[in-house]
Amino acid sequence: xxxxxxxxxxxxxxxxxxxxxxxxxxxxxxxxxxxxxxxxxxxxxxxxxxxxxxxxxxxxxxxxxxxxxxxxxxxxxxxxxxxxxxxxxxxxxxxxxxxxxxxxxxxxxxxxxxxxxxxxxxxxxxxxxxxxxxxxxxxxxxxxxxxxxxxxxxxxxxxxxxxxxxxxxxxxxxxxxxxxxxxxxxxxxxxxxxxxxxxxxxxxxxxxxxxxxxxxxxxxxxxxxxxxxxxxxxxxxxxxxxxxxxxxxxxxxxxxxxxxxxxxxxxxxxxxxxxxxxxxxxxxxxxxxxxxxxxxxxxxxxxxxxxxxxxxxxxxxxxxxxxxxxxx
Numbered sequence: 001x002x003x004x005x006x007x008x009x010x011x012x013x014x015x016x017x018x019x020x021x022x023x024x025x026x027x028x029x030x031x032x033x034x035x036x037x038x039x040x041x042x043x044x045x046x047x048x049x050x051x052x053x054x055x056x057x058x059x060x061x062x063x064x065x066x067x068x069x070x071x072x073x074x075x076x077x078x079x080x081x082x083x084x085x086x087x088x089x090x091x092x093x094x095x096x097x098x099x100x101x102x103x104x105x106x107x108x109x110x111x112x113x114x115x116x117x118x119x120x121x122x123x124x125x126x127x128x129x130x131x132x133x134x135x136x137x138x139x140x141x142x143x144x145x146x147x148x149x150x151x152x153x154x155x156x157x158x159x160x161x162x163x164x165x166x167x168x169x170x171x172x173x174x175x176x177x178x179x180x181x182x183x184x185x186x187x188x189x190x191x192x193x194x195x196x197x198x199x200x201x202x203x204x205x206x207x208x209x210x211x212x213x214x215x216x217x218x219x220x221x222x223x224x225x226x227x228x229x230x231x232x233x234x235x236x237x238x239x240x241x242x243x244x245x246x247x248x249x250x251x252x253x254x255x256x257x258x259x260x261x262x263x264x265x266x267x268x269x270x271x272x273x274x275x276x277x278x279x280x281x282x283x284x285x286x287x288x289x290x291x292x293x294x295x296x297x298x299x300x301x302x303x304x305x306x307x308x309x310x311x312x313x314x315x316x317x318x319x320x321x322x323x324x325x326x327x328x
Contacts, residue, residue: 001113002147002227006129007183009142010115010176011192014077016138018197019119022071023090023161030067031092040097040154044090046074046163047207058108059212062086072202074163077117079203080195081165082172086112086208088165090119095157101128103291104146105298107212107306108166110224115165116142122156134183136162141192143177147231148291170206214261215269216307218253224303225249231290237283241295244283248276252307269308277304 026044034041035056044067045053051063062085068074078085086108093099104114116127118136127134129150136142144150154160167173181190213220225245232238251272259265280299287295 001109001111001145002231003113003143003145005145005182005184006132006148006150007127007134007142007144008177008180009140009183009192011179011181011190012080012141012176013192013194014080014117014139014141015073015194015197016119018073019077019117019139019163020161022073023119026067026070038099040094041099042092042094044092045087046090047078047085047088047165049087058087061209062207062211064207069202072200073197075203075205076195076198076201077163078165079205081115081167081205082176083115083165083167083170084206084208086166086168086211088163088167091162091164093125093152093154093160095154095159097154099152101149101151103149103293105293106301107303109146110227110302111168112166113143113169114146115163115167116144117163117165118160119163120159120161122154122158122160124154124156125160126153126155128152132183143180168208212306212309214309215256215259215266216252216303218249218256221252221303221307222249228289228295228299228302232295233288233290235287237287240283241280241287244276244280248272248280251276266308273304273307 023044030053031042031044032053034043045065046068047062048065049055049057049060049062051065053065053067064075068078078088116136118138118140121136121138123135123137125135127136127144127150129144130148134142152160169177181187229238229242229245232241252269255265255268255272259268277300281296284296284299285294289295289298
């Protein structure tokens, strides 16, 4: 999700030692290699589709995994965020390893903010986002702008372990964000609320059930197109691309008011989408976004792949870039 600042500290903190003890009690056998095989990266699923730790899907009803339910304090941390939770994990970065520089793109990342709570870390671990560089201390709670280029470098010997919660938020969560502290703002006078563990209490929290549209609404479509054009690097083809996108958006709106999500309209949506892709591909191939991503690839992963279910396949390069958002 695009934010106004690279990093924002939320006004809540946790007992990192208690979290680390719970996680250690789970044992090493529950940790999994990173799905894309990034060196030095491993993960422990906590919220996944249907509560299945082996299910890496972005869509479907998200539920706590058995491992999360064995960790009462971890469930309390989730509940304290006041958010509707998507796929979430513990993410481990071994010593002298890094998360390579990338920006997150794709439909999943457009509407979700990524919450980081360091559990095991060292002062030398560097989290970079755009030109900002910070160290997240144990027990702190941070969000960051995943739309910007970012990377993580662990030059210590010990592993870094973060709780990473993906969420669209919720009323209480965004109220907390509004009380947050940008990374470069002074701490004087700013306070966070410490959430102490409650022994044995397994807390419940809201999880996603609906997360991928059968047909994207015209309002959502316009919102995503607006982001892509607002973040486009100036280019001679930009005006032409806007005209093509505007015609497509108007066609999509007409279809929506005729069919909505009804199955009988899916073929018409698919035809309009394929015509749009063919028309806009050429003019936008040389265009870039301010976060260094290719404009057309971002269009495919944010809009076209999910505008109507099963309508298009991602280009291989766009698919690889979409997956890069999994490892920060």
